[in-house]
Amino acid sequence: METNPRQTIIAAASHFYQLGWMMGTAGNLSVRIPDGSFWITASGRNKGELTSTDFVRMKLDGTIIEQPHPDVRPSAETSIHQTIYSLFPEAEACYHVHSIEANLVSRFTDSDNLPLPPLEMLKGLGVWEENPQVTMPIFVNHLDLPRIAQDICDRFEITPPSVSALLIRDHGITVWASSPREASNFLEIAEYIFRYMVAARTVGF
Numbered sequence: 001m002e003t004n005p006r007q008t009i010i011a012a013a014s015h016f017y018q019l020g021w022m023m024g025t026a027g028n029l030s031v032r033i034p035d036g037s038f039w040i041t042a043s044g045r046n047k048g049e050l051t052s053t054d055f056v057r058m059k060l061d062g063t064i065i066e067q068p069h070p071d072v073r074p075s076a077e078t079s080i081h082q083t084i085y086s087l088f089p090e091a092e093a094c095y096h097v098h099s100i101e102a103n104l105v106s107r108f109t110d111s112d113n114l115p116l117p118p119l120e121m122l123k124g125l126g127v128w129e130e131n132p133q134v135t136m137p138i139f140v141n142h143l144d145l146p147r148i149a150q151d152i153c154d155r156f157e158i159t160p161p162s163v164s165a166l167l168i169r170d171h172g173i174t175v176w177a178s179s180p181r182e183a184s185n186f187l188e189i190a191e192y193i194f195r196y197m198v199a200a201r202t203v204g205f
């Protein structure tokens, strides 16, 4: 676990920005450090040109421990990161991005679970089954962010997800993992699956 993961987050954001998943100020990334606090991207920053002063370090309860200036506020979606780290003690990175495909597939069902196709790529999300029947949880995109975080908490406490990922409808995907590298892998694999789903519809599958 890194004590200063800001350069790792900057590189990840730049990569996702170039992939079109963090356009403008979209998305937020955080990484937990050994003392249990986490570094999270500041709110409203362009995600293609983050610098080390575009971060805030917080405790799990939301107390700010380090910020470059009082005007630098943590991501507006920090409550979701707090919820994920509280629910999943093994999570050390939580990445949230906005891709076009994630938004399209979130409309492929009216239910609150999106069925995923039984692709080999699911193994990259930790699903080692033959002909897997896996779903990804979908949440309503409330304007009130803490309400989304509460929905996630309420649902996952009763029904843990089968993959370390969730969708917020018409908004984007959030993944969590035991390292920043694994979180990037999960994101790339989930987005590949979403691209496949959109392409499959286009060719009439």
Ligand SMILES: CSC[C@@H](O)[C@@H](O)C(=O)COP(=O)(O)O
Pocket: 024, 025, 026, 027, 028, 041, 042, 043, 044, 045, 074, 075, 076, 077
């Ligand atoms: C195009 S920015 C949309 C925001 O409302 C939000 O969804 C987001 O992902 C970024 O918010 P931020 O506060 O910069 O972390």
Ligand SMILES: [Zn+2]
Pocket: 026, 027, 028, 077, 096, 097, 098, 171, 172
């Ligand atoms: Zn968002």
